[in-house]
Amino acid sequence: MSGSRRVGAAIGLLSAGVALAAAQLVAAFVSLNSSPMAAVGEAFIDAVPPAVKDWAISTFGHHDKLALLIGIGVLLAIFSVLIGIGSVKRPAVAYVGLIAFGAIGVLAAVTRPNADKLAVLPSLVAVAAGIGTFEVLSRTEHREAETFSYDRRRFLTSGIALAVAAIAGASLSRLVGSAGRKATKSRAAFRLPKATDVPRAPSNVDLGVPGLSPFYTSNADFYRVDTALIVPKLDASDWSLKIHGMVDHPMELTMDDLLQREVVERDVTLTCVSNKVGDVLVGNARWTGVLLRPILEEAKPHPNADQIVTRSSDGFSAGSPTKTVMDGRDAMLAFGMNGTPLPLEHGFPVRVIVPGLYGYVSATKWVVDMELTTFAAYDAYWVPRGWDQKGPIKTESRIDTPRSQASAGEVPIAGVAWAQHKGIAKVEVRIDDGPWLEAELSPLDTVDTWRQWVYRWNARAGDHTIQVRATDKTGYTQTGHETPPPPNGATGWHTVTVSVA
Ligand SMILES: Nc1nc2c(c(=O)[nH]1)N[C@H]1C(S)=C(S)[C@@H](COP(=O)(O)O)O[C@H]1N2
Ligand SMILES: [Mo]
Numbered sequence: 246m247s248g249s250r251r252v253g254a255a256i257g258l259l260s261a262g263v264a265l266a267a268a269q270l271v272a273a274f275v276s277l278n279s280s281p282m283a284a285v286g287e288a289f290i291d292a293v294p295p296a297v298k299d300w301a302i303s304t305f306g307h308h309d310k311l312a313l314l315i316g317i318g319v320l321l322a323i324f325s326v327l328i329g330i331g332s333v334k335r336p337a338v339a340y341v342g343l344i345a346f347g348a349i350g351v352l353a354a355v356t357r358p359n360a361d362k363l364a365v366l367p368s369l370v371a372v373a374a375g376i377g378t379f380e381v382l383s384r385t386e387h388r389e390a391e392t393f394s395y396d397r398r399r400f401l402t403s404g405i406a407l408a409v410a411a412i413a414g415a416s417l418s419r420l421v422g423s424a425g426r427k428a429t430k431s432r433a434a435f436r437l438p439k440a441t442d443v444p445r446a447p448s449n450v451d452l453g454v455p456g457l458s459p460f461y462t463s464n465a466d467f468y469r470v471d472t473a474l475i476v477p478k479l480d481a482s483d484w485s486l487k488i489h490g491m492v493d494h495p496m497e498l499t500m501d502d503l504l505q506r507e508v509v510e511r512d513v514t515l516t517c518v519s520n521k522v523g524d525v526l527v528g529n530a531r532w533t534g535v536l537l538r539p540i541l542e543e544a545k546p547h548p549n550a551d552q553i554v555t556r557s558s559d560g561f562s563a564g565s566p567t568k569t570v571m572d573g574r575d576a577m578l579a580f581g582m583n584g585t586p587l588p589l590e591h592g593f594p595v596r597v598i599v600p601g602l603y604g605y606v607s608a609t610k611w612v613v614d615m616e617l618t619t620f621a622a623y624d625a626y627w628v629p630r631g632w633d634q635k636g637p638i639k640t641e642s643r644i645d646t647p648r649s650q651a652s653a654g655e656v657p658i659a660g661v662a663w664a665q666h667k668g669i670a671k672v673e674v675r676i677d678d679g680p681w682l683e684a685e686l687s688p689l690d691t692v693d694t695w696r697q698w699v700y701r702w703n704a705r706a707g708d709h710t711i712q713v714r715a716t717d718k719t720g721y722t723q724t725g726h727e728t729p730p731p732p733n734g735a736t737g738w739h740t741v742t743v744s745v746a
Contacts, residue, residue, distance in 0.1 A: 249333050252333070253329040253332060253333035254330050255382075255400075256332070256378075256382045257325040257330065257332065257339070258322060258326055259408060259411075260329070260339065260343065260375045260376075260379040260382070261321055261324075261346075262407075262408065262411045263374050263377075263378040263407050263408075264343065264346075264347075264371040264374045264378070265282060265321075265371060265415075266374075266410070266411035267367075267370050267371055267414060268280050268281050268282075268350070268368060268370060268374075269282075269418040270417060271366050272367040272418065273419070275364065275366050275367060276364065276424060277424060277425065277475040277478070278354075278357055278474065278559075279354045279357075279361055279366070279367050280354075281347075281349070281371055282314065282317060282318070283474050283475045284350060284357055284368075285349060285350060286310075286313050286314060286474040287353070287357060287472070287473070287474045287475070287559075288353040288357070289317075290472045294630075295632065298519075298630075299519055299729075301313070302519050321346075324342070324346075325342075328342035328343075332379070336379075339376075339383075340376065343372050343375040343376055343379070344372055346371075346372075346375075347368045347371055347372035347375075350367070351364075351365045351368040351369065354367065358559060359559045359560055378407055381407070382403055382407070385399040385400040427478065428478035428480060428589055429478075431480040431594070432586050432587075432588075432589060432594075435481050435586040435594065437533055437580070437581045437584070437585065438504055438508045438533075440508045440533055441508060441509070442507065442508075442509040442510070443509070443510045444510070444512075444691070446512060446690040446694075447687075447690060449687070450687050450688055450697075451687065451697065452687050452697045452699050454646065454657045454659040454699050456645055456646030456647070456648075456659070457645045457646055457657075457659040457660065458660075458661050458697070460687070460694075460695075460697060461529055461531060461583060462528035463583065464530075464582055464591065466528070467528040467582075467591065468517065468525055468526045468527065468528050469590050469591065470517045470519065470526060470604065471561065471590075471610060472559070473559050473611075476589050477557065477558045477559045477610075477611040479594055479611055479613075481580075482500065484499065484594045485498060485499045486498045486578070486613060486614065486615060487613070487614050487615065488540070488541075488544045488615045489616055490550065490617040490618050491547040491550035492544040492545055492546050492550070492617050493544070493545035493547070494543060494544050494545050495544065496540075496544055498540070500580075500594060500595075503535050503595070506535040506539070507535065507536070508533060508535060509533070509534065509536060510581075511531070511532050511577060511598075511600075511691075512530070512531050512691055512693065512694045513529070513530070513693045513694065514527065514528070514663050514695045515528055515529075515604055516638050516641075517603065517604050517605070518604070518605050518606075518627075518632060518730055518734050519730045520641075520730065520734075520735065521729070521730060521735050522643075522735050522738070522739050523644070523739040523740075523741075524643075527641075527661075527663065527695070529695050531584065532577060532579040532582060532598050533581025533584075534577040534578050534580050534595070535577060536575060536576070536577050537570055537577055537599075538571055540578070541553075541567075541570065544617070546567055546571075550618060550619060551566060551567050551619050551620055552564045552565070552566065552617075552618050552619055552620045552622075553565050553566075553567050553570055553615060553616070554615070554616045554617075554618055554625055555597050555609040555615050555616075556609065556614040556616070557610055557612055557613065558611045558613050561609065561610075562609070562625040563597070563606050563607055563609045563626065563627075564606060564624070564628070564634065565597075565599055565602055566620075566635060567617065569599065569601065574600050574601060574666055574693070575693065576598065576599040576607075577597070577598050578595050579592075579595065579596055579597070580593075580595050592612070593611070595612055596608060596609060596611070596612055597609045597612050600665050600666045600692075601638055601665040601667075602636055602637060602638065603637075603638055605626070605632060606627075606634075620634055631731055632731060632732050632733065633732045633733040635733075636733055638663070638665045639664075639723075639735075639736060640662075640663070640664035640669075640715055640716075640717045640721055640723050641663055641715065641723065641735075642669075642698070642714060642738075642739060643661055643662070643713070643739050644659075644674075644711060644713050644739050645660040646658070649741070649744070650744055650745075650746070651704050651744075651745050651746075652746055653705055653706050653745050653746065654703070654704060655702070655703055655704070656701075656702045656704040656745070657700070657701055657702070658684075658700045658701075658711055658713075659697065659698060659700070660672075660697070660698060660713060660739075661695045661696065661697055661698070662695060662696055662698055662713075662715035663694075663695035663696070663715075664692075664715065664717035664718070664721075665692070665693050666693055667692060667717040667721075668689060668691075668718040669689070669696040669715055669716075669718070670716050670717055671686075671715065671716040672684040672686060672696070672698040672713060672714070672715045672716075673713070674702075674711060674712065674713050675713075676702065676712075677709055678710070681714070684700040685699050685701075704743075704745045705745060706746060707744070707745060708742060708743070708744045709742070709745060710740060710741070710742050710743075711740070711741050712739065712740045713738060713739050714738050724737070725737060
C-alpha cells in the first residue's frame, strides 16, 4: 500500500471510530439501543433467515450476540478503510460514505419497536463527528499536483488525540447509561414478596452425581435466548401490563397490583425450541410470581379468542393457546427466579412462564402487553420466520456424564430428561446397540420439571457408544428418528462416544 493509501485507510478508520464512540455516548443518554451498532444489530437479528439464527446459536452459543457485534465491527472497519482510501483522491467519497452509514443507522434506530423519540440523534451526531474527524485529519495532508504528502507529526498527534477521545467517549457512555443504572437500582430495591403457596421439592431430588446438571440451574448458568442485543432496562415502579383485545374487561396491572395477589413459587423447566438433541438450551428454576389463570378469568376472554399474544417492551411477541394457559397448569407472571428478582437478562421485572410450551411461544421476558386474539388473526415473532404457531415441548433426554472419557470400572452414566406437563416416567440407556437398560430416576418434583437419572455402568476398556431415551407419563417413548430443531423442536436419541481406559 502506498503512503497516501495508508494514511487514507487510517483516516477512514479513525473517522468511523470517533463517529461510533460519539454515537455510543449520545445513545447512553437517549436509549442504548438507539446507537447505530445496536440498532443495526437488532434490525439484523429481526431480518435474518431462521436458519442463520439457528446456526449462530449453535456456533456461538451464549456468545451469539458478541459474535454479531464483532461481525458488524469488522465489516464497518473494512468499509471505513475502503472509504478512507477512496477519499484520498476524492474527499467527497468520505462524506457520501459517512452520510450513507448515518442514514442506515437512523433508519435502523427509528424502526426499532421500542424506539425512543430521540432515536435519530446518535446516528446524526455520529455523522457530524465522523466528518469533523475526517476534516481535521485531512488537513494534515498536502496535495500538490500529482504529489501527496502529509504532516506526519500533526497527523499522529491529532490521530492519537482523536483515538483517545473515542475510547474515553465509549467508556464514559457505559458509566452514564442512565436507563441501565435505573433498572439495576430498581432490581436491587425490589424485595421479592413472601410466597404463600410454596410446594417443596423432594429432599433427594438431586442425585449428586459428579458432572450431572444440578436439579436447579443457577441464574448464572441458566441459558439465555432472545433477540435483544441490548437487554431492555425496565423500572419495576413504572412497569405495567396491559391486558386487552378479545376480552370483556380490559385491564392494566402495575407491580403493586401483582403484589396484592396471591404469590406462589413453582418449579418449571424451561426449554428452547432451538435446542439440539444433547444441547444446553434447557434449564430448571424455581419461579416466584402470580398465577395467570385467575387474572385472565377476571379479564374474561371471548370464547373464540384462541390465542394469547404476549409482547415485550422491545417488540418480541409469543403466542400461546388460550386453552393451554387456562387448563389449570401453573402458567404464571414471574418476577422471581431461584429466590432473587428476575435477572435483567431473564426479563426483569416480569416475564411469562407456561409449563409445557417452548420459550418462543410462551416465555416472554420484559412482558408489557397481553392481547387476546386468534391464531388466524395474528402470527407472533417466530412464526413468519419459519417456526410453528404452536410449540408444545417434546419429550427429551440428555446424557451429561460421561461425555468423552472414563476409567474402567463402575461409571455412573447420568443426565436429565424432560417432558414438561406430562412428566417423565422412565429413562433407558443403551450401550453399543445392546438392550435398553432402565436407569434409576430421581424422585418426581412435579410433572413440569425435568428428572435426573443415573445408570451405574460397569465399563470395560475400549470405545463405547451410549444412547438414552425417555418415556413420558402418557406412555410415549422418544423416537430415534433424527430431525433438526425447525420448525417445532428436534427429535432423536442423544448419543455419545466414550473411550474407556
Ligand atoms: N422479550 C423476549 N422474550 C423472550 C425471547 C425474546 O427473544 N425476547 N425469547 C424466548 C425464547 S425463544 C426462549 S427459549 C426463552 C428463553 O428464556 P431465558 O433467556 O430466560 O432462558 O425466552 C423467550 N422469551
Ligand atoms: Mo427459544
